[in-house]
Amino acid sequence: MQHLGTLEELPVSYRSGLSERSLVPLWPLMRDALPYDKPHRKTTPHVWRWSDVRPNLLEAGHLAPMEKAERRVLILANPGLGLDSIRATPSIFIGMQLILPGESAPTHKHSPSAVRMVIEGQGGYTIVQGERCPMEKGDLILTPSGLWHEHGHDGHEPVIWMDALDLPAVAGLEASYAVEGNIQNVREDLDSSQTRYRRAGLIPFESLSRRKTDYPLIRFPWSEVKESLKAYANVTPMDSIVQLAYVNPETGQECMPVLGFSAIMLRPGETMRPRRRSSSAVLHCIEGQGEAQIDGVTLRFEDSDTMAAPTHADIEVSNRSTSRPAFLFQVDDAPMQRKLGFFEEFG
Ligand code: GTQ
16 A cells, blocks of 8 residues: 655745645645545434433424424434534435424425424325325335425424435535425315326336426335235245335336435344445434444344445344334435446445
8 A cells, every 4th residue: 555645744934835825735635525434424323212202302392383393393413423424424414304283384495305204193294296196104205316305293292303315415515505485375186196196017107208206206105015025925935125216107217316215124033134334324213223333343133223324334123023024215326426436336
């Protein structure tokens, strides 16, 4: 391995002359910028337990009225990246959002894209560009970049969901901003998962001859995803991973541009060993319990716990129950890495 010169080897006067002109020599920084074989990763394998998150979020319900919060969210901040950096992984923002009966979160749109994964409570809804999406546990609802969205609650108990945003990626490009909007006119129709895109493999005929819409399907009901996972599990050998990707039904491609979303079923006693990937990921347990090994760190998880995995991590996840399946929701930044041309799978 080549031995590179250090900053200290350079004359002080030369260094200060460079600094004054906003110039920096690369060679002392070369290995930091381009480490050999694997990137330097500050992100640590981590689990946020629902038993810690939930009471603190409910307390925020008392401490932060909606008028003062706009969005009542506790952010899952990866300790390796630092609490100030408000990132679960380098590209993924995760927030846990609480809305109480009768409350609403005002209309806005922003350059980052968001999704919601519903954790608990009945009666919540999100309106996306006039489309009213009911929120049932496990439902995935997209609020892509630039689309108006607001949240509301017609039920009787607290409603909590997980937000996943590509905010760190967009903010890293100094391109993150929001616009306030008015209350939306809501269309009477049911959301598209119950009408135009009711079943995988069937799309409105006329969509074959028009330009593909970016976001034809906004809501993916958990009842359908869970049934699909179980049916897929019936024909999948025990050593293969039962994993379904959430895609755009018109293009078959990932449903959002930066972050990718998928659902995993681990059968009782099953262990999954995905190939090592260049992408980072967040794994949220929709239901079940188990143990993950992420870069050698053991993380136990149960219902509604959420884990972070760094880029290039070795990952193993086991369902420790002998009777109950475990269902995981995965967020990763593979779509962005693919578009940027450096996504890799190893081994
Ligand atoms: O619900 O629109 O967790 O704008 C962070 C920013 C949620 C939202 C977050 C947001 C939202």
